[in-house]
Amino acid sequence: MMILGLVRWMQPVHGYDVRRELLSWSADKWANVAPGSIYHALRKLTEEGLLREVATEQVGARPARTTYEITPKGSEEFETLLREQWWEYRPPPDPFFAAFSFLPAMPREEAAAALRNRANILRASNESSRAALNSDWLHRTKPVHVAWFFDLAIARTEGEIAWCERTADLIESGVPYLPPEFDANQGWAQWQRDSDRFGVRDE
């Protein structure tokens, strides 16, 4: 949980603050932190003694807001977690992998087109990253490592863009999907023949 980390620097905070900060980092994209998760996390962390409620004030008749701060125990736990994340590598789950593993179910033309389209989207996203990097808004108001963030995003995608084009070419070139000796009566084979001839069909 990285909610913990956020509470730690922002010191006394209430849920809504955290929520806004996360949105401003557009963290909903790369972490799984929907609005509802935050309050749940705060309560759970408090139960575990990693956070502590500091106050509960009410302005007018709006929902009362509870303010939290981190306990020493929470700080320790945070550092443990943080180090774990820094030193370990876990290949991130990627929905595109799932999609790509069903390549034989896509007509070749469409698959190639989709890959080229993906390359373009990635290029566009890189452009906007580069634009951000050149703006001095970034350099004036944000810590440097935010810029490094963009660099990482770009570094990763450059390679993928090239891969998309290469692979699109291969697909169009008609390379057979299956190794020659593959038993032609098993699932893949039939599927593939279908999608070569008609696009994918149901039964």
Place this chain on the structure above:
Amino acid sequence: MMILGLVRWMQPVHGYDVRRELLSWSADKWANVAPGSIYHALRKLTEEGLLREVATEQVGARPARTTYEITPKGSEEFETLLREQWWEYRPPPDPFFAAFSFLPAMPREEAAAALRNRANILRASNESSRAALNSDWLHRTKPVHVAWFFDLAIARTEGEIAWCERTADLIESGVPYLPPEFDANQGWAQWQRDSDRFGVRDE
């Protein structure tokens, strides 16, 4: 849901088959498919009319196994989902992003070391991918796009490796994290001074 896709080519299958296939693709890493999820998904898809139970046989006194196959409706739905995944781009959620955003909480030395370590892990993983690509086990028994899979993994990581080294250098070089005019009394600033001097400390 990509369970649907699996059922679709493997036609009549029971949960355990799916489970093994997914494990053999080591899909537990890049999709969120733990053993328990599968049976849940199968039942839910059946409720929705995308799958259909075909038989329930029992061998000896072992747990009865239910066999499923896909319905035409399920096939359509699958194609819709598949196309969505192919044409859309959603930056995959990555826990490392979360970790990196707390860079100022790490002592510089350690952060740099961790990044170099990460680069090495990535290199190692690439080596083993390359080994797989050169084995003819891969080319003899697996569809070609499995090889392309490895290519993608390599393409993505190459860029990241370089980034890790570059960034490690920057961190060690002592570049200040915060822009000059940053208000020195706010959260980040204090944190950073702490971690520059002592490593991170709790109050």
Place this chain on the structure above:
DNA sequence: AGCGTAATAGGCAAAATTGACTAACAACCG
């Protein structure tokens, strides 16, 4: 002054996901 919209806080029920557990049978092994 009146109205629509946005921001402020947070709750809650339902869905998804996990991970550990069961319990029968097969297979090996000295």
Place this chain on the structure above:
DNA sequence: CGGTTGTTAGTCAATTTTGCCTATTACGCT
């Protein structure tokens, strides 16, 4: 032949996550 290990098939309770909902104040516009 007794014991151990491995495979088969799936269940289940508990935790996580999601998405949408409520209700109040503030702000801008005409």
